Amino acid sequence: MTLAETSKNTNSKNPFLILNYEPALESLGDDYYDEVAAAEFPLHILRWRNDALLPNLGLDSQTVTDEDFIVAFGKFEGRKPLLALRYHGYQFGEYNPQLGDGRGFLYGQVRGIDGELYDFGTKGSGRTPYSRGGDGMLTLKGGVREVLAAEMLHRMGVRTSRCLSMIETGLSLWRGDEPSPTRSSVMVRLSRSHIRFGTFERLHYLRRPDLAIKLLDHVIEQYYPHLVGETEKYALFYAELVKRTAELVAQWMAAGFCHAVLNTDNMSITGESFDYGPYAFIPNYDPFFTAAYFDYYKRYCYINQPEICKLNLELLQEALKTVIPYNDMEAELAKFNGYYLAEYHSLMLKKLGFEQQPESESQELLEAIIAFLKHYPVSYHHFFAEIAQNFSIEWRDDASYILSKSEIGQSLGKSELFLNWSGIYHRILSNCTPDEIEKISQTLVRYNPSTVILRPVIESVWEPIAQEDNWQPFYQLVQEIQSGK
Numbered sequence: 203m204t205l206a207e208t209s210k211n212t213n214s215k216n217p218f219l220i221l222n223y224e225p226a227l228e229s230l231g232d233d234y235y236d237e238v239a240a241a242e243f244p245l246h247i248l249r250w251r252n253d254a255l256l257p258n259l260g261l262d263s264q265t266v267t268d269e270d271f272i273v274a275f276g277k278f279e280g281r282k283p284l285l286a287l288r289y290h291g292y293q294f295g296e297y298n299p300q301l302g303d304g305r306g307f308l309y310g311q312v313r314g315i316d317g318e319l320y321d322f323g324t325k326g327s328g329r330t331p332y333s334r335g336g337d338g339m340l341t342l343k344g345g346v347r348e349v350l351a352a353e354m355l356h357r358m359g360v361r362t363s364r365c366l367s368m369i370e371t372g373l374s375l376w377r378g379d380e381p382s383p384t385r386s387s388v389m390v391r392l393s394r395s396h397i398r399f400g401t402f403e404r405l406h407y408l409r410r411p412d413l414a415i416k417l418l419d420h421v422i423e424q425y426y427p428h429l430v431g432e433t434e435k436y437a438l439f440y441a442e443l444v445k446r447t448a449e450l451v452a453q454w455m456a457a458g459f460c461h462a463v464l465n466t467d468n469m470s471i472t473g474e475s476f477d478y479g480p481y482a483f484i485p486n487y488d489p490f491f492t493a494a495y496f497d498y499y500k501r502y503c504y505i506n507q508p509e510i511c512k513l514n515l516e517l518l519q520e521a522l523k524t525v526i527p528y529n530d531m532e533a534e535l536a537k538f539n540g541y542y543l544a545e546y547h548s549l550m551l552k553k554l555g556f557e558q559q560p561e562s563e564s565q566e567l568l569e570a571i572i573a574f575l576k577h578y579p580v581s582y583h584h585f586f587a588e589i590a591q592n593f594s595i596e597w598r599d600d601a602s603y604i605l606s607k608s609e610i611g612q613s614l615g616k617s618e619l620f621l622n623w624s625g626i627y628h629r630i631l632s633n634c635t636p637d638e639i640e641k642i643s644q645t646l647v648r649y650n651p652s653t654v655i656l657r658p659v660i661e662s663v664w665e666p667i668a669q670e671d672n673w674q675p676f677y678q679l680v681q682e683i684q685s686g687k
């Protein structure tokens with residue numbers, strides 16, 4: 203058998219190569235993408251495979267080998283066409299018509315067992331017509347950080363893309379924000395869609411409403427199928443996108459997550475969270491915490507995220523105005539704050555144990571907790587994890603028991619802001635039956651993981667990789683996140 207025949211033989215058994223790929227985006231025609239080739243790498247070491255995602259693809263992790271991952275998602279053998287998607291975007295407020303997949307492509311689209319269409323998208327797979335001065339690559343640390351962010355956000359109930367694989371590729375890269383040379387990786391990520399706000403912005407820039415309508419029909423058919431057949435389907439799509447985006451940003455805020463680069467090319471048309479570059483989970487409740495070192499004016503700081511997402515939706519109106527009546531979009535966008543606040547309140551109450559909003563004082567409770575967290579530099583995540591771990595039925599009987607056994611309670615329990623919050627919490631709890639208290643205890647654990655990936659935690663798993671190629675701490679951390687701890 204020749205080498206080519208052997209490879210063909212292996213490929214025909216590779217479960218990723220015999221998935222039922224649907225040419226959903228490809229069939230729209232090449233106005234939306236360029237066909238590209240993947241880079242050839244000197245090395246392929248599978249560093250991460252996300253077996254948790256395989257069942258939804260109809261695959262059994264026992265029957266998928268590491269080599270299958272490497273052949274499909276490191277060597278990119280046996281699959282064509284690979285499509286670099288075209289898009290533009292507002293970056294830090296400036297319109298940039300030079301964008302597009304500059305270090306990735308759409309590998310294929312597959313319907314999950316759940317009936318939804320998923321994109322396999324790459325990152326770090328080589329240069330494309332949109333690479334500009336870039337090398338088309340992803341650093342290994344960038345890959346590690348993106349795997350962790352996606353798994354953590356998923357654990358916290360955020361609608362997010364997730365990494366399916368990360369393969370080390372043996373190149374030396376130069377980056378201003380990492381000690382260089384630094385190692386390289388290629389990642390494959392599963393997402394609902396890689397169509398961005400900026401994909402429509404590009405079509406508007408090119409004055410091609412025909413292409414925008416075609417793409418909108420595709421988006422509605424695949425990601426808003428309940429709107430197919432509605433006479434006002436385009437306006438209804440925008441209305442739902444406003445709601446999905448408002449809910450997404452509320453999920454980030456409750457999770458204490460700062461995305462860092464909320465440019466319109468990083469906003470998904472399905473309302474899903476993706477692209478985890480310089481993100482960070484907030485260490486404490488600092489409204490102006492800014493994750494990207496290059497965000498000099500704190501444009502994308504923690505507290506600005508809802509307003510920025512709203513602004514991005516407003517910018518999208520410009521791109522869609524030839525298709526959707528402007529007044530309709532304005533009226534829908536006016537509902538953004540209401541959607542956002544409803545979702546944020548509901549999630550914050552869940553973090554305090556209430557699946558259902560308590561009848562009274564819930565607003566006061568949240569205001570009191572934010573006032574406390576804003577005033578003292580206590581860890582946002584630690585605070586909620588302490589509530590979950592220390593919660594006790596005694597808290598119903600006397601406010602002074604609340605967090606009395608925890609470090610935070612012991613150091614700040616006598617402060618006015620703590621007493622204000624714990625007094626309200628106690629009053630609400632004192633109306634609960636023992637059964638309700640038990641439920642609260644379970645809800646607390648569900649919504650407040652003890653594992654958090656603050657920057658020092660990420661560094662603590664990265665250091666052993668960088669220093670001695672020890673991946674165990676990283677695997678252990680992902681395992682903890684995935685097991686729901």
Ligand SMILES: Nc1ncnc2c1ncn2[C@@H]1O[C@H](COP(=O)(O)OP(=O)(O)OP(=O)(O)O)[C@@H](O)[C@H]1O
Nearest residue numbers: 301302303304305332333336337338339468477479
């Ligand atoms: N190393 C690189 N080489 C070439 N192009 C790059 C590189 N890094 C980023 N880009 C391009 O710069 C733009 C902005 O990058 P950004 O970091 O938002 O996206 P990304 O992380 O590459 O991908 P995605 O948004 O799909 O997660 C995109 O067009 C991206 O393709």
Ligand SMILES: [Mg+2]
Nearest residue numbers: 463467468477
């Ligand atoms: Mg991006």
